[in-house]
Amino acid sequence: MPITESETTPTAYTYSPNETEQAIMGRVRWFVQENFLYMMPDFVLGDDDRLLERGVVDSMGIAELISFVESEFGVVAAESEISEANFGSLRSISQFVASRQSPAVS
Amino acid sequence: MCGIAGIARHSAAGVNIDSLGRMAAAIRHRGPDGYGFYVGHRVGLAHLRLSIIDVEGGAQPLTNEDGQIIITYNGEVYNHPELRRELEDRGHVFRTHTDTEVVVHGYEEWGVDVLHRLNGQFAFAIYDRIRDRVFVARDRFGVRPLFYAQQNGDFFFGSEIKAILATGEVESAMDRRGLHESLTLWGSRPPRTPFSGIASLEPGTYGLWKGGALFLHRYYELDYPEAGEEPADVIEQLDELMLRSVGMRMRADVPVGAYLSGGLDSSITSTLAARSSPQTLRTFSITFDDPRFDESSFQREVADTVGSIHQIASIGPRCVAETFPKVLWHAETPLLRTAPVPMYHLAKLTKESGIKVVLTGEGADELFLGYDLFKEVSVRQFCLRQPQSQARQRLFDRLYPYLAGPGKGGEFWRKFFLEAGQPNDPLFSHLPRFLVSARIKDFYTPEFRKSLGGLDVLSELRSALPTRFFGWSALNRAAYLEMTTLLSTYLLSSQGDRMAMAHGVEGRFPFLDHRLFEFSAALPTSSKLLGLHEKEILRRWAARVLPTRINSRGKQPYRAPDAPSFFAEGMPDWIADELTPEAVRRVGIFSPQAVEGLVRRCRSGAATGFRENQAIVGLLSTQLWHRQFVDAAHRISPLPVSGATALFGDSVPVLS
Numbered sequence: 001m002p003i004t005e006s007e008t009t010p011t012a013y014t015y016s017p018n019e020t021e022q023a024i025m026g027r028v029r030w031f032v033q034e035n036f037l038y039m040m041p042d043f044v045l046g047d048d049d050r051l052l053e054r055g056v057v058d059s060m061g062i063a064e065l066i067s068f069v070e071s072e073f074g075v076v077a078a079e080s081e082i083s084e085a086n087f088g089s090l091r092s093i094s095q096f097v098a099s100r101q102s103p104a105v106s
Numbered sequence: 107m108c109g110i111a112g113i114a115r116h117s118a119a120g121v122n123i124d125s126l127g128r129m130a131a132a133i134r135h136r137g138p139d140g141y142g143f144y145v146g147h148r149v150g151l152a153h154l155r156l157s158i159i160d161v162e163g164g165a166q167p168l169t170n171e172d173g174q175i176i177i178t179y180n181g182e183v184y185n186h187p188e189l190r191r192e193l194e195d196r197g198h199v200f201r202t203h204t205d206t207e208v209v210v211h212g213y214e215e216w217g218v219d220v221l222h223r224l225n226g227q228f229a230f231a232i233y234d235r236i237r238d239r240v241f242v243a244r245d246r247f248g249v250r251p252l253f254y255a256q257q258n259g260d261f262f263f264g265s266e267i268k269a270i271l272a273t274g275e276v277e278s279a280m281d282r283r284g285l286h287e288s289l290t291l292w293g294s295r296p297p298r299t300p301f302s303g304i305a306s307l308e309p310g311t312y313g314l315w316k317g318g319a320l321f322l323h324r325y326y327e328l329d330y331p332e333a334g335e336e337p338a339d340v341i342e343q344l345d346e347l348m349l350r351s352v353g354m355r356m357r358a359d360v361p362v363g364a365y366l367s368g369g370l371d372s373s374i375t376s377t378l379a380a381r382s383s384p385q386t387l388r389t390f391s392i393t394f395d396d397p398r399f400d401e402s403s404f405q406r407e408v409a410d411t412v413g414s415i416h417q418i419a420s421i422g423p424r425c426v427a428e429t430f431p432k433v434l435w436h437a438e439t440p441l442l443r444t445a446p447v448p449m450y451h452l453a454k455l456t457k458e459s460g461i462k463v464v465l466t467g468e469g470a471d472e473l474f475l476g477y478d479l480f481k482e483v484s485v486r487q488f489c490l491r492q493p494q495s496q497a498r499q500r501l502f503d504r505l506y507p508y509l510a511g512p513g514k515g516g517e518f519w520r521k522f523f524l525e526a527g528q529p530n531d532p533l534f535s536h537l538p539r540f541l542v543s544a545r546i547k548d549f550y551t552p553e554f555r556k557s558l559g560g561l562d563v564l565s566e567l568r569s570a571l572p573t574r575f576f577g578w579s580a581l582n583r584a585a586y587l588e589m590t591t592l593l594s595t596y597l598l599s600s601q602g603d604r605m606a607m608a609h610g611v612e613g614r615f616p617f618l619d620h621r622l623f624e625f626s627a628a629l630p631t632s633s634k635l636l637g638l639h640e641k642e643i644l645r646r647w648a649a650r651v652l653p654t655r656i657n658s659r660g661k662q663p664y665r666a667p668d669a670p671s672f673f674a675e676g677m678p679d680w681i682a683d684e685l686t687p688e689a690v691r692r693v694g695i696f697s698p699q700a701v702e703g704l705v706r707r708c709r710s711g712a713a714t715g716f717r718e719n720q721a722i723v724g725l726l727s728t729q730l731w732h733r734q735f736v737d738a739a740h741r742i743s744p745l746p747v748s749g750a751t752a753l754f755g756d757s758v759p760v761l762s
Contacts, residue, residue, distance in 0.1 A: 035712065038703030039548045039721075052518055052525070058542065059519030060715030083517055 020101070024073065025094040031068050032090065036061055047091045050084075062087060069093065075100045108166070109136030109154035109607070110178040110252075111269040112231050114240045116259025116318030121150030125273050127744025130154055132272035133265055134745065135436075136180070136607045141745055142166050142752025144176050149233045149240060151178040152269075153752070156610050158182070158358050158463055160203040165752040170210050171199055174235045177213075179206045180265055181228025181250045182614065184354035189223060213241070218312060221325045225354070225619065229307070231263060235756075239316040246326040247469070247618050248296075248309030248594030251603055255304045259318030266604070267304055267438045271740040276303065278735055282554070283561050285695070288440050289546045289724045290563045293595030295570070300439050300731070309594050326620070328589055329574065330582035330627045336643075340633070343625060344647045351619040352378040355465055362614070363388040363461035365452065366416065368405040370641065371467025371476070373656050374648055375616050376412045379465050389414040390456050390464065392448040395422045408656055419455040421448050426671035427678055431730055436608040437600040438735065440728040442543060442720040444668050449605040457609040464606075468597060469617030472588050473626040474641040475581060475634040481505055483535045483584050484635065486523055493524060504638065532568050532575065535584030536591070540564055542716050549700040549721050567591070581631040668719040669708045672726060684729035693732045696725050 025047065036056050037043050043056075051057045057065060066082060069075050075097050077086065086096040111129035113121050123145045130141050130152040137154025144151040144167040153166035159182075167178045183189070186205035189212060194200065198211040205226070212220035213232055218241060227249035232241040242263060244252045254263040255276045262270045271278045279302040287294040297305035307313060310326035337343065356362050356379060364376040366389035380387040389409050393402040402418050409416030426447045433450050434441065456464055471477045485505055489498045499520045506519075527537035544563065547555055575583060598615075606613045616622075626634065629643065636642040648657045672681050683689060685705055687698040707713040708722050747753060 034703075035707065038707075039697065039700035041699060052521060055545065057518075058715050058717060059522055062518040064712070064714075084521070087518070 021091075021094045021098045024097050024101075025090055027072060028065075028068075028090055028093050028097075031065070031072070032056060035064065045090065048089050050088055051090075052084075052088070065093070069097060073097045073101060108156050108180045109133040109265040109269070110152065110180045110229065110231060111264035112149065112151040112178060112233075112240075112262075113273065114149045114233070114261040114315055116261075118148060120147055121145055123150070123747060124744045125275070126150045126152040127747065128272040128274070128742050129264055129269040130745045131742045132268040132740075135610060136265055138610045140165060140751040142750050143747070144178070144233070144752075144754055146176075146233065146235075146756045148238075149176075151176060151231060151233060153178040155751070156462060156612060158360055158612065159186075159205055161359050163202040164204040164206060166206060167752060167754075168202070168204070168206050168210060169754075170214055175210055175214055176233045176235070177206060177210050177230055179209060179228065179230035181226060181230065181245065182355075182612070183208060183224045183226040183228060184357060184619075185223075185225040187357075218243075218314070218323075218325070221312060225621070227615065227618070229265065237316075239314055241312065241314055242307060243312035243325075244307045244309055246310045246620050247589070247598070247623070249598050249603065249613075249615060249618060251599060252307040253299065253304055254307060254313070254320070256320060257303070261315045261318075261320060265607075267299065267301055267735075268435075268740070270304060271735070272742050274740065278738070278740060279303070280732070280736055282557055285440060285728070286547070286558055286561060287563050289442065289728070290540070290544050291567075291591050291595065292442050292543065293439065293592070293600060295567070295591065295595060301735070327572070328586055328623075328627070330578045330586065332579060332582060333628050333630055336630060336633050340629070340643065341647050344643065345650070347619070347622045347625055348374070348616070348647070349378065351616040351622055352465065353382055354619075355614040355616050356382045358463050360463060361385060361388065361461060362463045362465065363390060363456060363459075364414070364465040365389070365456075365467070365613075366391050366405060366409055366412065366414065367467070368401050368408045368659075369467065370645070370648065370652075370657065370659065371470035371617065373408050373412070373467075373652055374470075374644075375465045375467050376408075376414060377651050378616075380412050380414055387412065387414040388459060388461050389416045390419070390452055390459070390461075391416070392419045392421060392452045394448075395420055411653055411656065417455060417459055419448075419451045421451060423671075423674055424676070424678075425451065427674075427681060430672075430726070431680060431734070432608070433605070434727055434730045435734055436604045438604070438731075439600060440724055440731050441600060442546075442724050442727075444671055444723055446601045446605050449601050450608055453606045453609040453611040456611050462610060463612045463614060465614050465616060467617065468602065468613070468615050469593070469623075470641065470644065472585060472593050473617055473623055473634075474644045475585065475631065476640045477588065478505060479535065479539070479588070480581055480584055480635050481638050481640065482523065482538065483580055484638070486526075486534075487529055487580060489520075489524055490529060499524070501638075529580060532571055532583065533564060533587065534580060536587050543720055545717050546721055546724050549696050549704065549725065551694060551697045554695045579631055581635060582627070585627075669713050669722045670711070672722065673705075673708045680730070681726065684726060684733075689729060690725075693729055695728055695732075701725060 066077055087093055126143050137156045139157040140155040142153050142165050151167045167176050169176045183205040186208040189208045193211045200207055221243055227245045229244045229250035229252040251265055253267050255270050262276055264270050270276050281302040284294045284298045284300040288300050296308040299306050311324045314321045364379045366372045366376045376389050391405045393400050426444045429447050433446050485501045502520045523538055527534050633643040645657055690696055690698045690701050
């Protein structure tokens with residue numbers, strides 16, 4: 001059956017919060033791989049692995065991540081937000097960015 | 107100050123003067139004022155002279171009255187006039203006015219126990235023909251170097267490794283473990299070196315070579331018998347020690363100058379030197395063209411106060427990259443910092459200004475707990491007692507203000523210090539540093555990593571600690587580790603002796619007088635580090651000799667730009683040459699893929715952290731080191747016998 005135009009045109013399509021997080025995490029993972037793990041190609045980094053604890057980033061690395069999040073996603077983290085809860089792992093960064101990007105939902 | 111080298115044969119094959127001549131030629135820079143040889147049937151000694159005491163009469167090698175004790179000696183024994191009087195009273199007859207001859211007669215009188223009587227910085231070899239043995243020794247803190255190799259019962263030694271390699275008898279090969287240790291601790295721990303089969307004599311030890319075997323003994327131990335309270339006359343004691351230490355180190359038959367950085371320690375040594383100098387003191391410092399690191403105006407201000415004629419060597423943007431290969435040739439070891447480069451230029455300026463002896467402030471930070479690392483120990487201990495306390499952790503912001511601030515990493519970098527180790531780990535104080543530098547192995551090839559055979563540098567260090575270490579306070583443990591894993595293995599060598607002697611300049615270190623060390627080690631640590639105020643007692647005393655604005659100035663960390671030094675426009679070709687995948691693969695230590703990523707980040711200016719800065723300097727220096735030392739043939743023409751100022755053998759003196 002031929003596909004009609006109306007069926008291929010997405011209407012008011014939006015990412016689900018989960019998909020947004022996935023996309024963000026992909027970018028963050030790429031950044032981490034490219035900048036902090038380039039010397040260890042066999043290193044397996046889980047979504048919830050603690051970046052500091054596993055030695056992936058040091059304090060300078062965290063500063064780089066913060067400025068990456070700012071330039072890539074337009075999310076400026078306040079000093080109080082630079083915490084283990086928001087920047088501790090790939091997942092926590094992605095959740096933090098997603099929460100700041102999505103319009104506030106009451 | 108000088109250079110020494112020698113060969114002792116197990117067999118009676120004899121020593122070839124050409125071998126001694128090549129050894130001497132390899133380290134000629136250490137002693138441009140003359141050279142000499144003793145060529146015996148079994149033992150040969152070479153000496154390169156930088157004449158400082160008894161300029162006319164001090165040619166070496168030197169013997170005792172009957173020619174049975176022969177010495178080649180590098181260094182200064184500052185209490186030589188006192189020892190000489192004592193020895194003369196005991197009937198010894200002196201032919202020169204040198205400190206060298208004091209060591210010869212001292213050995214005759216007291217044997218190896220002469221070492222306990224020497225106050226100074228030295229490395230020497232004595233051939234004792236009566237006992238048919240070679241006695242080699244090194245000063246207490248490792249100011250002067252001595253390397254050696256043993257092969258088929260033959261013993262080779264020299265002030266620098268290149269002298270040993272110049273014989274052509276000792277192969278130049280990498281010691282993987284030594285190299286890895288150098289790249290982890292900033293310098294390998296003696297006896298290990300990055301060279302296979304070549305050892306470094308430990309500071310405070312001596313060796314007796316006899317019958318083809320070397321027996322090592324320790325004559326000096328660092329100890330910290332910390333007292334509960336300061337003695338009532340503590341300032342008077344410190345005053346006496348400081349004045350005497352500097353006074354003794356002004357003893358020379360040539361003018362003595364001083365390095366003056368503008369910090370507290372060199373301001374003290376320069377001020378005291380200026381007081382006892384018969385002529386206007388000459389002082390020298392380095393600064394960077396980069397205005398962020400430029401301290402020249404403060405240096406000039408301090409020099410005005412000291413009353414010295416001051417000269418400044420300025421380090422331009424291309425300087426580090428252009429000089430690095432020469433610096434590495436003199437350092438003889440891979441480096442993790444570029445800081446030896448400015449020291450090389452400082453010595454060059456000093457020499458060009460006609461000065462060959464300088465006082466420096468090295469050692470004060472170790473003795474009086476001046477480094478931030480010591481404060482870090484206190485803060486980490488304090489925080490770990492209540493790990494949840496955010497208020498306590500804010501102390502890190504005070505300690506490292508340049509790491510704190512918006513967007514810099516917030517709680518993360520504080521957490522880094524807190525998670526770096528627990529106080530019950532003997533290496534507690536140094537773990538933040540060691541754990542970062544140990545990450546160099548992430549950049550290795552899997553093959554090189556595997557070839558290390560599970561070597562754990564930190565475990566080895568833990569097991570090498572003396573039993574008494576475990577009875578010391580955390581700060582004294584930290585001071586000991588600083589003395590043994592950084593001061594002698596890096597600061598006094600790669601950044602000290604090797605850079606100064608590259609230009610024939612002798613550094614003298616008033617703070618490394620062993621009596622001053624023993625005084626400081628017995629003080630309560632609170633006399634040295636009070637809260638976050640470093641060198642408390644030194645400042646209390648220095649109020650007598652320095653204006654308040656110099657005395658109260660905080661420590662300026664010595665910073666030389668690292669990664670950016672190699673990746674600006676118009677850099678010399680050697681950098682690109684060493685970084686090609688082929689060059690990296692040929693050496694086989696670093697992974698080409700890791701190097702590619704590292705270089706990309708360095709070029710883009712993204713490599714700002716310690717790990718990558720150390721990695722790029724470690725990588726470039728290892729590549730160069732391999733090219734200069736492992737790949738090279740070490741062919742060198744011997745110094746001509748005709749030019750020797752001393753030359754003799756086992757029968758009668760040939761010359762001199």
